[in-house]
Amino acid sequence: MDTRTQEFVEYVQAGGQVESGDWMPDDYRSKLVKFIEMHGNSELMGVLPERDWILRAPTLQRKLALTAKIQDEVGHAQLIYRVVEDLGKPRSACLDDLVSGKAKFHNVFHYPTKTWGDVGVIAWLVDAAAIVSQKALLKCSYAPYARIMKKICWEESFHILHGRDVILAMVTGTQEQFELVQEALDRWWEPLMHFHGNPIPADEDPMYVWRIKSQGNEDARQQFLEGYVPQIRELGLEIPDPKLRRDDETSVWSYTEPDWDRLKAVVTGHGPASQERLAFRRLSREQVDWVSRIVLAEAA
């Protein structure tokens, strides 16, 4: 590592922040693009599981709230792709790589949404897991990303509340509704445990070394468990992991080791809904292409 890069690493590790016009090592720039692009992809792909439920939402109020949440997530994708563009990769290139399967998106968006219970679990717990990661990104060494994250976290907090409200309505409803939530939780638990990634030590994680992330994967998962397991259990719901328990002396949660090979397969396009979602994104990109062509032609 050359002296200039060494100084850069020390600077970001001491909490220093970088602006888009500042000098940065090529490796830092490419790691930033990869990380932020995947975040943008996830926001964009993340609306598809919820989109399936707009027409099936149980009340008008729920339909409106779900639509608003979806608009927020697409808005986040736009904000995030802007950050990537200023780092040198155009949005169209990001979308090309997304639909061709070259770029990744988050594991939780590779699964189908079978019932309205899934919509509640996603809005409450998937968003809760996401906000644990996103809050840590408020301290990202790349300042334009950290700034945009402030707005995103602000909007996500409404999503969590909306999800919790959906869940509360169902657990206080009929036995059938309660079971719907339990069944959704059973299916979503493993993806939730996968969400923060394998427990690679923070110091070996390049994203942490560059201070793109400010915490290691396991720290994030522990924070999620600490915050949300009690909230799940107090509703009478059962978490499908007999080994899940908290050591009250160390405040550390132990759990059944998730299948990390499965996580790898899912995020490389082999999840139960991966190909269907990518096909839909490809199709909608083709279908709306004429709009952008006309808009750009009119403006020219």
Add this chain to the structure above:
Amino acid sequence: MTLVWEVFRQERKGQPFAHAGSVTAPDLSFAELYAREQYGRRQESEALWIVPREGVHAVADFPDEFDLKYRRVDGYSIKARLKEARERAGTAVES
């Protein structure tokens, strides 16, 4: 051609406009539409400024070769002199 537009927002009346982020749009009318959606759809802004990125001239270096600290409050350390003046005048408060 898609252009980059910088968006500044004022959160409450009387507050300064602060940079909020940017949008890409082919012209000002689309830029306004996107900025309204992105930064104003929850009544979180009092007003927006939308500026083409080329209109922003950035300056980031402020050299101080001549040590101009007499322009700033940290250029003045009056504690010792004030103490001396009070002692001379006989107004020093016993502590």
